[in-house]
Amino acid sequence: MTVNRTETARKFLKKEIEKLSLQEKEIVERFIKRDRVARNVATEFDNQLTLGERIADKVAEVMGSWKFIIIQSTLLTAWVVLNIAAFINHWDPYPFILLNLALSFQAAYAAPIIMMSQNRQSEKDRMQSKNDYEVDMKAEMEILQLHEKFNELRDSYWADLVRMQQQQIEMLERLVAEVCTKK
Secondary structure, rough: OOOOOHHHHHHHHHHHHHOOOHHHHHHHHHHHHHOOOOHHHHHHHHHHOHHHHHHHHHHHHHHHHHHHHHHHHHHHHHHHHHHHHHOOOOOOOOOOOHHHHHHHHHHHHHHHHHHHHHHHHHHHHHHHHHHHHHHHHHHHHHHHHHHHHHHHHHHHHHHHHHHHHHHHHHHHHHHHHHHHHOO
């Protein structure tokens, strides 16, 4: 009396299967065929990145680090100190127009590169969410199948118990009848 995957899926989803989205139908199909749903989204996503996207991610990673902030702060401090103290010929006197131009140039390129990296991270998060949803749906179907199997086992055990009880009653009735006939 075992229920296979196909029967379980059909039993619980027969009425609802037409209402499912394409993604959900794919999950049900994987459940029926016992295919894996879980996958490493990070690896999948990283494998499809172009060279430019990899460079943008690396630039965003470097610019978003404490090491970069410390190095840049040190360079800016040295720039200002050297131009104020006049140890060297003033190549950028106060108000540091050349420094301002360099920082504007850096910001003009850094902002779009960081935004590209953030957009890719958002896409990666969406892929991970979709994968999590698929895994959760398949796990839910597996749990439903286990419940069905447990219910079948319980029903089977009840039927066996009732049958054994009936046999015991019949045996007791025979014993009582034998005892009554011997008296």
